[in-house]
Amino acid sequence: MNVLIVDDDRTNLLILATLVRRIDDAEPVTMDNPFDAVAWLRDNSPDLILLDQMMPGMDGLTLLRHIRADSRLDTVPVVMITADIATGIRLQALEEGCNDFLTKPILVPEVQARMRNLLALRQSRILLRDRAALLSAEVERVTAALQRQGEELVHRLSCAAEYRDPETGAHLERMSRYSRIIAETAGYDGDFAAQLMAAAPMHDVGKIGIPDMILLKPGRLTPEEMTVMRQHTTIGHGILAGSDIPLMRLAAEIALTHHERYDGNGYPNGQAGDDIPVSGRIVAIADVFDALTSTRPYKPAWSLAKARSHMQKAGGQHFDPVYLDAFLSSWDQVCEIYETFADKQAEPSLDEV
Incomplete structure (x- = not known):
């Protein structure tokens, strides 16, 4: 599982990447420039995104809008990291599709717990999606089999009628x-x-x-x-x-x-x-x-x-x-x-x- 971390503070990137590696099967992808993150996301779909709110050139809310505008990423959980505890910022982030918040300075146990929970939720959604796809394929297979059976019955009964x-x-x-x-x-x-x-x-x-x-x-x-x-x-x-x-x-x-x-x-x-x-x-x-x-x-x-x-x-x-x-x-x-x-x-x- 890939965890994208976007923060202009290299120290924060290092700390968060270390915490991600402590989670089984999780691998961090770190970027200190939000524009690089936008480019990377065009061809990649991570399982979790951690992004800082206060960044030069593009803040976290703007980057969040780019993420949610991509239909491939609409179910990827996003956690916003901010030192601003103002209610207005949080409400706006929630309206834009943010899933959770971390407040600076971060608490290591809290960060680990939230990441584990969100990654587990992501895995569950993927499993449900895959199961739905398998069920859909099975329904199509059974439907096609019934169609073939029906066509064979029609053919055989039609032949019987022709004999008469x-x-x-x-x-x-x-x-x-x-x-x-x-x-x-x-x-x-x-x-x-x-x-x-x-x-x-x-x-x-x-x-x-x-x-x-x-x-x-x-x-x-x-x-x-x-x-x-x-x-x-x-x-x-x-x-x-x-x-x-x-x-x-x-x-x-x-x-x-x-x-x-x-x-x-x-x-x-x-x-x-x-x-x-x-x-x-x-x-x-x-x-x-x-x-x-x-x-x-x-x-x-x-x-x-x-x-x-x-x-x-x-x-x-x-x-x-x-x-x-x-x-x-x-x-x-x-x-x-x-x-x-x-x-x-x-x-x-x-x-x-």
């Missing part, structure tokens, strides 16, 4: 990226946009619970079959809800709300406007657009222009107009994703060659 609904192709890849673009363009921070992209592929995980005769039926569903199909929202929410992992909670929210409509005519709960979570309003746009531009058993893929026109007409009805504008204003990125992650064409069978 093989017609989706690269749907999950595209719609999750569309969702991220909407969030970023709408002004959300990168963390939320990334979380949304990671959770969006879980939107249809509830289809695991839909019978094959309905899920894989070629052609349109009857009203009764549609009622069963719509249950995938609540089934998906039931699978994902209640997790301690934030990503899974977000995925549960998306699974439940991505078929709600801005005008309140969606399902399963008929929510409207801002009552629908942001995640559900964003994913609804990405999901519908990709469904329109993808081939399904009951329809051919729409052109991008036709899908865009349809989406524009549905603003304020099916879709939140703010997020729809964010989507359409990023049209170049949308087209790039569409091309990059296009569905692969099936290879022709030997009978077709």
